[in-house]
Amino acid sequence: MSTKSAVILLSGGLDSATTLAIAKDQGYDCYALTFQYGQRHACELEAARRVAKAFKVREHRLITIDLAAFGGSALTNPTLAVPTGRNDLSLEIPITYVPVRNTVFLSYALVWAEVLGLWDIFIGVNAVDYSGYPDCRPAFIAAFEKMANLAAAKAVQGQGTYHIHTPIIEMTKAQIIRRGVELGVDYALTHSCYDPDAEGRACGRCDACRFRLKGFAEAGLRDPVDYAGKL
């Protein structure tokens, strides 16, 4: 029986599903945390529920936070268009960047970890095949971890040390997918698209779809999600 436990940020996308599979494989009992943060669609949340169930997490909490109230991103503001067909996916920080999102998400994960008395937090950030978001890089994660150990009473009292685990941070998308398949991830349960249709089917054109499709192609596998015949 597992004796160690972790809080894991679970968006319902490919990266966080694989991160959950890795945490389980490392023997962690998982407490999954998903945010309703004003995304334009609920497909991600449904995907998070499916993935959490498939991996039998100990508890799955959905937290509603109002990042949309502050604006500044195409992911939370319906008047901004999601970009498609950008030439260089890694050149600039795109309008789908949600200001300081991972800082807010990790802060909540730290609250839950401290209340539960856990010391491990998993987050599926990736700094290789990624969208240029600064809060996906190792330097940010290291700075957050250091801050966490100065912020939380249990750490300051010397009861333990918080670790932010980023098992896929240095992997290519193809490596992530291969590792997930090895660990039994059913990627049909996941959702990555920024701009799905009314039935929740992926567009195949936004950055998230393109990274995902490129990853499956490089892994020599077929993406099982429904692109509604658009590919």
Place this chain on the structure above:
Amino acid sequence: MSTKSAVILLSGGLDSATTLAIAKDQGYDCYALTFQYGQRHACELEAARRVAKAFKVREHRLITIDLAAFGGSALTNPTLAVPTGRNDLSLEIPITYVPVRNTVFLSYALVWAEVLGLWDIFIGVNAVDYSGYPDCRPAFIAAFEKMANLAAAKAVQGQGTYHIHTPIIEMTKAQIIRRGVELGVDYALTHSCYDPDAEGRACGRCDACRFRLKGFAEAGLRDPVDYAGKL
């Protein structure tokens, strides 16, 4: 006319009211941010509204966040008693500690700062006459500031540097009160008590009341808030 602007965390208590007065005195246009985080009473929020109005902030936002969902504090859990009459107020971290609260608050302030294009955040933490909360100490603030400059796209792109201002962090409560009085703070507008009565009047016995009363006594001033004749 003021040309610089800042986001300021405003709880409605004595410390944040004084911090707002100092920021205004330094020439900042202020965007005040107040959290409804599952506190047991709404007096603090009313106080924040009064103080924001008195200091003519540019905008005052109230954000509801559900820290009570995670539990772990007497301030958000009605089944835990607020302690009174602790012998040494600085000896241990009390049950009124809300896990990682300032990390969450500062994360939201950073979101708003990045969206507004501002670089300055004020927080009225105090590491002298305080309740032993670890996230009020200079080491935590420095670590958060470093993390912020690695998290936010505008900082990473070199557009500027975030500064977390803590103007009262090294002051005694008496010094804070004297400075506030100099700057025209009407402390009758503020609320500090953890355990007010049904009319919102301060108890005079909890840690927050005791720190406050001790500060006024040391400053040689009378606290103008209503203690309902309990003193």
